Amino acid sequence: xxxxxxLLKSFGRRPVLQxxxxxVGTGETLxxxxxxxxxxxxxxxxxxGLIPSDGGTIIVDDRDLRSVHDEAERSEWRGKFGYLFQExxxxxxMSVWENVAFGLKYMTNMPHSRYRRIASEKLALVGxxxxxxxxxxxxxxxxxxxxxxxxxxxxxxRYILYDEPTTGLDPIMSDVxxxxxxxxxxxxxxxxxxxxxxxxxxxxIATRIAMLHEGRVLAAGSPEEIRESxxxxxxxxxxGRSMGPIGAV
Amino acid sequence: xxxxxxxLGRQVLAVSAALGGLALLVRASFYWLFRSRLELxxxxxxxxxxxxDSLPVTVMTSFFTGMVLALQTAxxxxxxxxxxxxxxxVVSFSMVMELSPVLTALVVAGRAGAAIAAELGTMRVTEQVxxxxxxxxxxxxxxxxxxxxxxxxVLPLLTVLSDFSGTAGGLVVSVMRFGIxxxxxxxxxxxxxxxKHFYHGVIKSAVFAFAISFICSYRGxxxxxxxxxxxxxTTGAVVASMVAxxxxxxxxxxxxxxxxxx
Ligand SMILES: Nc1ncnc2c1ncn2[C@@H]1O[C@H](COP(=O)(O)OP(=O)(O)OP(=O)(O)O)[C@@H](O)[C@H]1O
Ligand SMILES: [Mg+2]
Numbered sequence: 177x178x179x180x181x182x183l184l185k186s187f188g189r190r191p192v193l194q195x196x197x198x199x200v201g202t203g204e205t206l207x208x209x210x211x212x213x214x215x216x217x218x219x220x221x222x223x224x225g226l227i228p229s230d231g232g233t234i235i236v237d238d239r240d241l242r243s244v245h246d247e248a249e250r251s252e253w254r255g256k257f258g259y260l261f262q263e264x265x266x267x268x269x270m271s272v273w274e275n276v277a278f279g280l281k282y283m284t285n286m287p288h289s290r291y292r293r294i295a296s297e298k299l300a301l302v303g304x305x306x307x308x309x310x311x312x313x314x315x316x317x318x319x320x321x322x323x324x325x326x327x328x329x330x331x332x333x334r335y336i337l338y339d340e341p342t343t344g345l346d347p348i349m350s351d352v353x354x355x356x357x358x359x360x361x362x363x364x365x366x367x368x369x370x371x372x373x374x375x376x377x378x379x380x381i382a383t384r385i386a387m388l389h390e391g392r393v394l395a396a397g398s399p400e401e402i403r404e405s406x407x408x409x410x411x412x413x414x415x416g417r418s419m420g421p422i423g424a425v
Numbered sequence: 426x427x428x429x430x431x432x433l434g435r436q437v438l439a440v441s442a443a444l445g446g447l448a449l450l451v452r453a454s455f456y457w458l459f460r461s462r463l464e465l466x467x468x469x470x471x472x473x474x475x476x477x478d479s480l481p482v483t484v485m486t487s488f489f490t491g492m493v494l495a496l497q498t499a500x501x502x503x504x505x506x507x508x509x510x511x512x513x514x515v516v517s518f519s520m521v522m523e524l525s526p527v528l529t530a531l532v533v534a535g536r537a538g539a540a541i542a543a544e545l546g547t548m549r550v551t552e553q554v555x556x557x558x559x560x561x562x563x564x565x566x567x568x569x570x571x572x573x574x575x576x577x578x579v580l581p582l583l584t585v586l587s588d589f590s591g592t593a594g595g596l597v598v599s600v601m602r603f604g605i606x607x608x609x610x611x612x613x614x615x616x617x618x619x620x621k622h623f624y625h626g627v628i629k630s631a632v633f634a635f636a637i638s639f640i641c642s643y644r645g646x647x648x649x650x651x652x653x654x655x656x657x658x659t660t661g662a663v664v665a666s667m668v669a670x671x672x673x674x675x676x677x678x679x680x681x682x683x684x685x686x687x
Contacts, residue, residue: 221555224559226555226558226559247453247456247563251558251561251563254558254559254561255561257559258559259556259559261552261555261556263551263552265551265552265553265555265556266553266556267548267553267556268551268553278560278562279560279561282560282561282562283560283561327556327560328559331560331561
């Protein structure tokens with residue numbers, strides 16, 4: 177389980193996270209929603225330890241990130257997570273299948289000979305076939321996103337952090353990905369945090385939803401609770417109106 | 426006046442921060458060097474890249490340098506002694522001890538060093554470096570060490586090649602333009618050159634390889650600010666490498682001389 181308390185992060189003088197409290201139970205999918213630039217990606221990067229927070233605690237499996245000091249421990253911490261980057265972050269010098277199989281070498285004891293087959297299996301899960309030998313530059317935006325997703329789940333991590341898994345995908349492909357996220361949670365008991373703007377996807381995959389606003393968690397609850405929420409800011413966000421308490425300009 | 430001090434202070438701080446970051450990178454590299462399996466495939470790829478990138482320019486640069494050295498030497502000694510004397514000696518000593526290591530390092534910094542800074546810089550701003558971390562790989566171990574080792578092996582090799590090609594350039598001018606017998610040219614070299622002269626140049630080139638690889642890796646990995654940032658890192662890395670080569674050249678030479686490796 178993941179427990180976040182009072183998380184603080186500023187970039188220079190600009191405060192981004194100003195005391196975020198979140199709990200993600202084992203086997204849950206927490207969906208984080210919130211306006212563009214409100215710090216969702218920053219939150220995920222703090223959890224996985226890619227950027228240091230300025231304060232607060234992050235506890236995963238009863239271990240506090242602050243107690244992680246040397247490089248070996250940091251590497252072990254990051255190894256627990258699969259991470260889908262918002263922009264994919266595919267290695268452009270490698271082919272698609274090498275990208276997907278990359279983590280297997282460092283995070284599993286699997287023999288080399290199986291890498292390619294596993295990569296193909298994971299690619300099939302995200303609805304891609306016959307792309308193994310292409311380079312990332314030869315893929316469309318949505319295909320890149322799905323290759324990145326295949327790479328994030330390849331080593332079967334117990335925790336997965338998704339930064340906008342369905343952005344840039346057509347509605348049918350979005351549903352394929354939603355089902356994949358659901359499957360990972362239901363069949364493999366994966367614990368995840370998913371950031372998304374796509375309310376349809378959020379309501380489908382979430383066991384809980386939290387809305388981030390002005391550096392804090394404005395509201396959190398089950399998908400039904402969020403859908404029925406009376407908070408004007410939450411209503412404005414899920415209904416997608418430009419007028420309301422959240423200034424659009 | 427205040428403005429000037431402000432700018433000066435900022436520069437001093439920036440340079441100190443960079444040197445500190447560089448030192449940390451070197452430390453992290455040695456940490457991983459002894460604690461993890463070597464990325465052999467990456468190292469070989471980098472060696473091939475650096476070698477192939479820089480070989481033609483290196484050979485051509487040193488060949489022409491050898492030619493011009495022979496020309497100048499022959500003309501000067503003709504003026505003094507009415508015949509071209511010791512051309513082979515001057516050409517080979519200048520090349521082996523000074524010009525090969527320095528020129529090769531400058532060429533490699535401009536070619537392979539720039540490529541490293543640009544590649545690592547792009548990987549940084551497109552979050553590929555972060556992706557490595559989340560896939561259980563340390564970027565220092567996966568990116569920096571293979572480049573460092575490749576530089577340490579390839580730059581001295583290129584330097585030796587450049588020794589030969591410079592000497593050959595000198596030979597061509599001596600024989601074709603001044604009619605010095607080939608035998609005389611070779612004897613002028615063999616009679617005076619010792620292995621320690623050769624080591625002097627090779628050791629210096631290893632020092633340059635160390636500096637260039639870490640400076641360019643560091644600048645690449647500390648890139649911020651998109652494509653513009655990558656451009657800034659690349660030019661910054663090349664300039665810093667070249668300055669480092671020229672500064673280190675003096676200090677390395679004097680230390681080697683003090684150690685009896687002339
Ligand atoms: N490396 C950085 N340096 C400086 N500021 C940053 C950096 N990364 C993010 N920020 C700032 O932090 C804020 C939050 O960024 P973040 O990427 O977390 O937003 P987000 O919620 O993921 O937005 P989106 O939904 O558009 O992806 C933004 O205002 C951004 O300008
Ligand atoms: Mg984001």
